[in-house]
Amino acid sequence: MSRIPVIAGNWKMNLLSSDAAALAKSVADAFAGLSGIECVVCPVATSLHAVSGVLAGSSVGLGGQNCYHEESGAFTGELSPQMLQDAGCGWVIIGHSERRKIFGEGDALLNRKLRYALQCGLKVMFCIGETLEEREGGQMDDVLKTQVVEGLAGLSEADFAGVVVAYEPVWAIGTGVTASPEQAQDAHAFTRGLVAEHFGAAVAEGLRIQYGGSVKPDNAAELIAKPDVDGFLVGGAALKADSFNAILSAAAQA
Ligand code: 13P
Numbered sequence: 001m002s003r004i005p006v007i008a009g010n011w012k013m014n015l016l017s018s019d020a021a022a023l024a025k026s027v028a029d030a031f032a033g034l035s036g037i038e039c040v041v042c043p044v045a046t047s048l049h050a051v052s053g054v055l056a057g058s059s060v061g062l063g064g065q066n067c068y069h070e071e072s073g074a075f076t077g078e079l080s081p082q083m084l085q086d087a088g089c090g091w092v093i094i095g096h097s098e099r100r101k102i103f104g105e106g107d108a109l110l111n112r113k114l115r116y117a118l119q120c121g122l123k124v125m126f127c128i129g130e131t132l133e134e135r136e137g138g139q140m141d142d143v144l145k146t147q148v149v150e151g152l153a154g155l156s157e158a159d160f161a162g163v164v165v166a167y168e169p170v171w172a173i174g175t176g177v178t179a180s181p182e183q184a185q186d187a188h189a190f191t192r193g194l195v196a197e198h199f200g201a202a203v204a205e206g207l208r209i210q211y212g213g214s215v216k217p218d219n220a221a222e223l224i225a226k227p228d229v230d231g232f233l234v235g236g237a238a239l240k241a242d243s244f245n246a247i248l249s250a251a252a253q254a
Helices: 017-031 045-055 081-086 097-101 107-119 134-138 140-151 179-198 201-206 218-222 239-253
Strands: 006-010 039-044 059-064 093-094 123-128 163-165 208-211 231-234
Touching: 006 093, 006 208, 006 239, 017 045, 017 093, 017 123, 017 218, 017 239, 039 093, 045 059, 093 107, 107 140, 123 140, 134 140, 134 208, 140 163, 140 179, 163 179, 179 218, 218 231, 231 239
Parallel strands: 006 039, 006 231, 039 059, 059 093, 093 123, 123 163, 163 208, 208 231
Antiparallel strands: none
16 A cells, blocks of 8 residues: 655744744645645644635645643643634644653543544644663663554544554654664554554554654655655754755655
8 A cells, every 4th residue: 555655844832923824835835846745734823823824725734733632621721623623723743752751741641632633533643752761771662562552542443544653753853863764664664563463454554654853854865765654743844944845855756
């Protein structure tokens, strides 16, 4: 089965709305000339409306960076999937390592968020990945297994149509140290194997697994060439049109 690569920009807590709109416009213009890949941008929540306006008529998707597992209520500071949809989103990132580490989100909570977002009709980029200590301590397989099995628990085969898994080794995020294509391929193949074991071979074969962690224009082509790398979740290099658009081009040419 051929999987359409999905390249997403996670803008994290950066850019005010006018800069976000300008960046989105540049990405949409570049993406209009490409084919064979999918593209999503994920601005901060306060820029979603502005970016959504810019993306109208373009096929670049819009995503939130987080959401809660309730529609509305006394959850100060949270956003529901319905609110993201109201702002124009079709996607949301759940389980980013910064949410896990800085905000203490664990697998059980992330699983609730994932299942509720899917139930509401959002597509989800669900992030997993090990720290350097875990990798060096030989715990990587166990960490990925727990994140996959507990994070994706309860999903049906149909649910997986709305799920992309992002493998983001924590040691590669924002460090300039990218996983080698071989390291990425090994982790992606291992993750796909876990999904096959727990959710079935057909689900695993169709599942898109993005790589994230210091993706740049000069390493995108060799990473996307690996058979189990089905796209990117890009942080720093997604904040500049030149570098993000070059990553899109590299993926479209693969
Ligand atoms: P960098 O591309 O800045 O390493 O960030 C990756 C990331 O965390 C994307 O979600």
